[in-house]
Amino acid sequence: MSQYAIEVDNITKSFKINYDRGKHLKDLFVRHEKSRTEVHQVLKGISFNVPVGQSLGLVGVNGCGKSTTLKMLTRILEPDSGSIKINGRVSSLLELGAGFHPDMSGRENIYINASIFGLKRAEIDKRLQDIIDFSELGEFIDNPVRTYSSGMYMRLAFSVAINVDADILLMDEVLAVGDLNFQRKCLRKLNNIKKGGATIVLVSHDTATIADFCDRAIWIKDGLAEKDGPAEEVAQAYMDYMDSLNPEEEEEKTYAKLFQDQKVPDAPEEIDPSRYNPPKTMDPSQNHFGLGDVLITGVRLMRTPASEKGNPDYVPTESLRFAPGDGMRVEYDYVRVNRKNTEYAFGVGFNAMDSSVIMGHNTKEEGTTIADIGDKGTISFTIHSLPLAKGEYMLNVSVIDDVYTPVDFYRCYLTFLVEDPTDHGIGTTWVNREWRLNGELIGPEE
Amino acid sequence: MLRKIFEIYSYREMIIELVRRDLRGRYKGAVLGFLWTFINPLMQLLVYTAVFSLFLRSDIQQYYIFLFVALVPWIFFSSSLTGGSTVILSQSNLVKKIYFPREVLPITFVTSCFINMLLTYIVIFGVLIVSGYGFSLKAMLFLPLVWIVEYLLALGMTIPFSAVTVYFQDTSHILGIVCMAWQFLTPIMYPASLVPDRLQFLYRMNPMYSIIEMNRDILYYKQIPTVSHLVPSLLVGVFFLIFGELIFVKLQKNFAMEL
Incomplete structure (x- = not known):
């Protein structure tokens, strides 16, 4: 066998963008005088070899050609010129849940989905239990897929895809499935696959994942390989480049990118409450961005237990551990570094550990205009009764200007814990609840 | 080509x-559920029987059987072709x-139609027995041969059209x-003998002609068919398979960009 799993030699690809062509037979005969056709060359000649067992990351902005490269590796697209040689069995994780039939059971869909990946029946039989175990679906596996939650659906789909043993695994941003625990489980599995000697090509916006997971990365810029080398170096170079883009023009892009590139802090499998006890001294870490004219200098979460709410003498204490129904005050200090003739607004938000947004508010949206914030000060945001269910949450704090440009924006300044031993449900919203059977109270148990 | 067949x-x-x-x-x-596979053709047959024995009385003996043994293979062919032509378009996500x-997609579609047809033949056999019309076992041994040729023909035509x-x-x-016009150019609702002699030569160029006629020979006339009549249909089928696959290979290169 060749020492290379993938050999790519000078491939090019262009797309014809036909602005007003309909896909109809008459277009064969009728020439559109005005029809605008543009040829967009996506790849202008990229070459690289991937040794067996290497994991390669492809990074670059949208439309740079990284996904096109991946599609050519999977043979969905063919290059206009150049050649691609693949040595080994390829599995591509570009589409999850391909061919799923909603009315058929999870088990039946495993067979359909796996067969599309090219597996034989005997091979599927052999992997069936692994797939079911990995998906954590248990007895639900025999229910129709349409009854699944989207999380269950994605877990099943990913389990099939990742259990297709392949010499070469091609992936496109598919790691972002399921909750954080499942994501980490997938990453562990991928690491095992990697250790097993598989060659992996991963396309992602997320430079952190690339730097963590890949041995090597190629940064594709305008259809050419801009930089090829150790993953961390390339990821860093790419991030530096993204930061250097003109903030006026690229503001939105940078903003979006920064959101994506924030690393989600690792959550332990089992939450250890002592981690939140006592409140740490806050370190204004690196994960903030913005114009920097105003800086957030300290953030505190103050707790008023539900039982003390009526007590006017109670002084809230700083804490990272809360219970549903507690009072929470988010306080943060700021200093103004540069005096500019603009308004500022303050924002507070919570995200779940999978980065989904739970809530977010800012003073501007509330209709408040702060004419002058002074050279320094403290803003506070009070939640009278915390409506969060048990779990860990991330706190975002921000200062923005009148057109919503981040001035100082922390995504995940800190994480805090909500504890509720009586809650065995799922979700992020705490509800005051009761169950009744024929009118008789049956739960929850006090 | 051989590698392609192996890959498929x-x-x-x-x-x-x-x-x-x-x-x-x-x-x-x-x-x-699955019973519908049988109920559908059975009901269809009942309607034909009712219509042709009550309103449109035909000189042909047992017209409903005459019609039905030709209609079932025709429906397979025409639904393969019309339905199968959009199969790549409709599975664009995949x-x-x-x-x-x-090629898996048109093959799947034609095969699925084909199996549906075979299941409908169970209904035909059932009707032949229950109605007392009977059948010739010897003649029926030739049925699979007709099926295979028809399958190849349907597949050969569906593959290129699904790409186009x-x-x-x-x-x-x-x-x-x-397909609608084709149905009337094929002896499905009427016997081939109605066609004027001078047009018979042209009429028999239709590759579906011999397939339908042989179905009728076997099931309606209970005769052993002249197998050699199948050869032209087989040749047309194989020709379309090879030629159609060549077209398909050429066209599929840009599928992912067109969809």
Whole structure:
């Protein structure tokens, strides 16, 4: 066998963008005088070899050609010129849940989905239990897929895809499935696959994942390989480049990118409450961005237990551990570094550990205009009764200007814990609840 | 070509699973479920029987059987062609995201129609027995031969048209009209002897002619068919398979960009 799993030699690809062509037979005969056709060359000649067992990351902005490269590796697209040689069995994780039939059971869909990946029946039989175990679906596996939650659906789909043993695994941003625990489980599995000697090509916006997971990365810029080398170096170079883009023009892009590139802090499998006890001294870490004219200098979460709410003498204490129904005050200090003739607004938000947004508010949206914030000060945001269910949450704090440009924006300044031993449900919203059977109270148990 | 056949063969599990999904998924939500596969043609037959024995009385003995043994193979052919022509278009998600030999999709569609037809033959056999019309076992031994030729013909025509439709969606509508006309140019509702002699030569150029006629020989006339009549249909089928596959290979290169 060749020492290379993938050999790519000078491939090019262009797309014809036909602005007003309909896909109809008459277009064969009728020439559109005005029809605008543009040829967009996506790849202008990229070459690289991937040794067996290497994991390669492809990074670059949208439309740079990284996904096109991946599609050519999977043979969905063919290059206009150049050649691609693949040595080994390829599995591509570009589409999850391909061919799923909603009315058929999870088990039946495993067979359909796996067969599309090219597996034989005997091979599927052999992997069936692994797939079911990995998906954590248990007895639900025999229910129709349409009854699944989207999380269950994605877990099943990913389990099939990742259990297709392949010499070469091609992936496109598919790691972002399921909750954080499942994501980490997938990453562990991928690491095992990697250790097993598989060659992996991963396309992602997320430079952190690339730097963590890949041995090597190629940064594709305008259809050419801009930089090829150790993953961390390339990821860093790419991030530096993204930061250097003109903030006026690229503001939105940078903003979006920064959101994506924030690393989600690792959550332990089992939450250890002592981690939140006592409140740490806050370190204004690196994960903030913005114009920097105003800086957030300290953030505190103050707790008023539900039982003390009526007590006017109670002084809230700083804490990272809360219970549903507690009072929470988010306080943060700021200093103004540069005096500019603009308004500022303050924002507070919570995200779940999978980065989904739970809530977010800012003073501007509330209709408040702060004419002058002074050279320094403290803003506070009070939640009278915390409506969060048990779990860990991330706190975002921000200062923005009148057109919503981040001035100082922390995504995940800190994480805090909500504890509720009586809650065995799922979700992020705490509800005051009761169950009744024929009118008789049956739960929850006090 | 040989490598292609080998590759498609290695994806046989996908074909089997997709055919299974198609056949089982079709009536999954219905109370009667898979029984519909049989109820449908049976009801169709009942309607034909009622219409042709009450209103449109025909000189042909047992006209409903005369019609039905020709209609069932025709429906397989025409639904393969019209339905199969859009199969790549309708599965664009799969085609854009996953590599597999694209021929799998038309093969799956035609196979699924084919199995449906075979199941309908069970209804035909049932009717032949229950009605007391009877059948000739010796003649029926030739039926699988006719089926195979018809399958190849349907597949050979569906494969290229499924690729052409990706580029020109009108193809499927045109095929619908062509099939309707084709049905009247084939001895399905009337015996071939109605066609004037001087046109018979042209009339028999139709590759479906011998397939329908042989179905009728076997089931309606209970005769052993002249197998050599199948050869032209077989040749046309094989020609379309090879030629159609060549077209398909050429057109499929840009599927992912067109869809």
